[in-house]
Amino acid sequence: MGNRQIPISFEFFPPQTPEGTEKLTAARKRLAAVNPEFFSVTFGAGGSIQDRTLGTIKQIHAEGHHAAPHLSCVGSTRENIRALLFAYRDMGIKRIVALRGDLPSGMGSIGEFQYANELVSFIRAETGDHFHIEVAAYPEFHPQAKSARDDLLNFQRKMNAGANSAITQYFYNADAYFRFVEECRTLGVTAPVVPGIMPIVRFSQLARFSDTCGAEIPRWMRKTLEGYGDDNESVQAFGLDVVTRLCEKLVAGGAPGFHFYTLNQAGASLEILKRLGYRA
Numbered sequence: 001m002g003n004r005q006i007p008i009s010f011e012f013f014p015p016q017t018p019e020g021t022e023k024l025t026a027a028r029k030r031l032a033a034v035n036p037e038f039f040s041v042t043f044g045a046g047g048s049i050q051d052r053t054l055g056t057i058k059q060i061h062a063e064g065h066h067a068a069p070h071l072s073c074v075g076s077t078r079e080n081i082r083a084l085l086f087a088y089r090d091m092g093i094k095r096i097v098a099l100r101g102d103l104p105s106g107m108g109s110i111g112e113f114q115y116a117n118e119l120v121s122f123i124r125a126e127t128g129d130h131f132h133i134e135v136a137a138y139p140e141f142h143p144q145a146k147s148a149r150d151d152l153l154n155f156q157r158k159m160n161a162g163a164n165s166a167i168t169q170y171f172y173n174a175d176a177y178f179r180f181v182e183e184c185r186t187l188g189v190t191a192p193v194v195p196g197i198m199p200i201v202r203f204s205q206l207a208r209f210s211d212t213c214g215a216e217i218p219r220w221m222r223k224t225l226e227g228y229g230d231d232n233e234s235v236q237a238f239g240l241d242v243v244t245r246l247c248e249k250l251v252a253g254g255a256p257g258f259h260f261y262t263l264n265q266a267g268a269s270l271e272i273l274k275r276l277g278y279r280a
């Protein structure tokens with residue numbers, strides 16, 4: 001249907017096992033065929049998870065792709081964050097997704113940073129303009145926000161601290177995204193806000209994610225998906241239709257790109273992109 005072809009990026013989590021690493025390498029090879037702008041890798045509190053992020057980033061970089069590590073600051077120290085920033089800079093990494101993150105329950109103190117805007121300021125102070133800094137945006141608002149307005153002002157604070165662009169939490173209601181972008185423009189935030197796209201592969205998993213991160217699955221979708229029960233084929237067919245239509249609306253409304261939450265799988269993201277007219 002002649003959609004505008006906007007830049008795309010793909011997000012992975014760092015695999016825990018050699019088999020996971022092999023599968024991700026294969027998925028990445030397939031995804032690379034649609035010429036993404038970059039591949040990003042999530043980051044979690046805890047030393048071993050952080051080493052896996054660094055390892056996966058090294059691998060992506062060595063394959064010749066643009067790699068963007070996520071970096072969360074909660075529970076961390078300036079010294080720790082500085083060491084990681086310098087390691088990434090020295091490897092030739094040029095883009096970072098800067099986040100507050102969430103501390104797993106029962107785990108340690110909040111650390112030396114409280115909010116993502118402090119991390120953005122720190123990255124700029126330590127490394128100048130070396131990195132393109134992405135931050136997180138929430139068209140349906142962050143679950144801990146005091147109010148929608150506060151969340152928007154806190155987002156503005158992150159951008160003013162020196163972020164270049166934002167990637168949103170996933171959503172299935174395009175109007176929430178359009179409204180959020182409009183509000184940003186009213187506040188003078190002109191940077192690109194790239195929609196985060198979550199393909200629907202397994203309903204139980206999606207419902208679990210959505211309950212914790214505050215992304216709404218509209219009732220009509222939830223009811224339909226629940227109705228399919230264990231029939232994963234129908235879940236996926238419905239998911240592809242709904243998410244493709246969402247992407248079409250986003251392109252038509254001026255979205256500057258798509259960031260796919262791949263969950264380390266290529267199939268659903270590629271099928272959506274194919275339906276949107278991208279060639280692998």
Ligand SMILES: Cc1cc2nc3c(=O)[nH]c(=O)nc-3n(C[C@H](O)[C@H](O)[C@H](O)COP(=O)(O)OP(=O)(O)OC[C@H]3O[C@@H](n4cnc5c(N)ncnc54)[C@H](O)[C@@H]3O)c2cc1C
Binds near residue numbers: 041071143152157169
């Ligand atoms: C694209 C994307 C990628 C992500 N990747 C990861 C990842 O790799 N690892 C991970 O652990 N999590 C990740 N997350 C989840 C994210 O860490 C959580 O949503 C976390 O709870 C908030 O992070 P943030 O950077 O948005 O925080 P912040 O921008 O700091 O906001 C957190 C909350 O605090 C409020 N707030 C912000 N600044 C202030 C302030 N100065 N004063 C008072 N209140 C304030 C906000 O309104 C919001 O409610 C990702 C989310 C997105 C959208």
